[in-house]
Amino acid sequence: MAGIDRRTVLGAAGLAAGIVATGASTATAAEGAVKGGRKPLTEAEFERLVSSVPMDQIGLELAYESVVDIEPSMVLGTGPWGERWMVPITGGRFAGPRIQGTVLPGGADRQVMRRDGVKQLEARYELQTDDGAVLAVVNNVIIDAAETPRYARSWLTIAAPDGPHAWLNRRVLVGTLGSLRPQRDAVLIRVFALT
Known part of the structure; x- marks a missing residue:
């Protein structure tokens, strides 16, 4: 030095x-x-x-299943991360062991087909429970169609008001996504709370 x-x-x-x-x-x-x-x-x-720390096992508990009605995709053109679409959400229904209600119209699912062939989605919409509470949902999805079976997994955040559904604010939520076509222009979303 x-x-x-x-x-x-x-x-x-x-x-x-x-x-x-x-x-x-x-x-x-x-x-x-x-x-x-x-x-x-x-x-x-x-x-x-x-x-020195025992393994903490992670489990899944079904929060709800939802049928989300959609309209045809709107092409938004190519952006810096790939081809883009928007899929309007028009309604639907959801139900689970502790909660049920309707999917409110007016939300949308924005999609990007990344250059690596993986589709990335961000859906923002509202659910209204049968007792009148409105839940704001943000659902982020990764779809890899090259996998067999197709890989479609998501992580969600749900903002629920104080009251009986506030438990959703305090859980890590993950989910799956499947198409219901040709039976219905809709997707089936299953949401699970990590336990």
């Missing part, structure tokens, strides 16, 4: 004086600064830490 003031190196890198005092190289000292001054995690230490 000839020609470099050691205090400048320490101040700039935010290192503890002990790193330089032990003869650590500048590269090693910089790595320590990036990692918050901790030693790299060894495989044995990793295994010890991971095994």
Whole structure:
């Protein structure tokens, strides 16, 4: 470290004086600064830490199933991420063990066919429960038609008002998406809460 003031190196890198005092190289000292001054995690230490916390099993609980009526796709042209469409949502019905009601018209599903062949969707719409509560839904979907069977999975956020349906605000929600054509111009969405 000839020609470099050691205090400048320490101040700039935010290192503890002990790193330089032990003869650590500048590269090693910089790595320590990036990692918050901790030693790299060894495989044995990793295994010890991971095994110290019991595995928390994740389960699924059906929240609801919905039949969402749609209109034909509207082509929006090519954007920076690929070909784009919008699919108007016109209504429908949903039901589950703790909740049921109607899909309100006026929402839309915006879709992008990415350059890698995967379709990405973001649907925004409202559900009205039979007891009058209105839930705002954002459903993000990934569809990979190259998979067999077709991969169509989603993650959702639902904003529910205070009251009997507020449990939806406090759960991680995931789902599936399937077409109901030709029986009906609609999609079937199944939503699950992670337990």
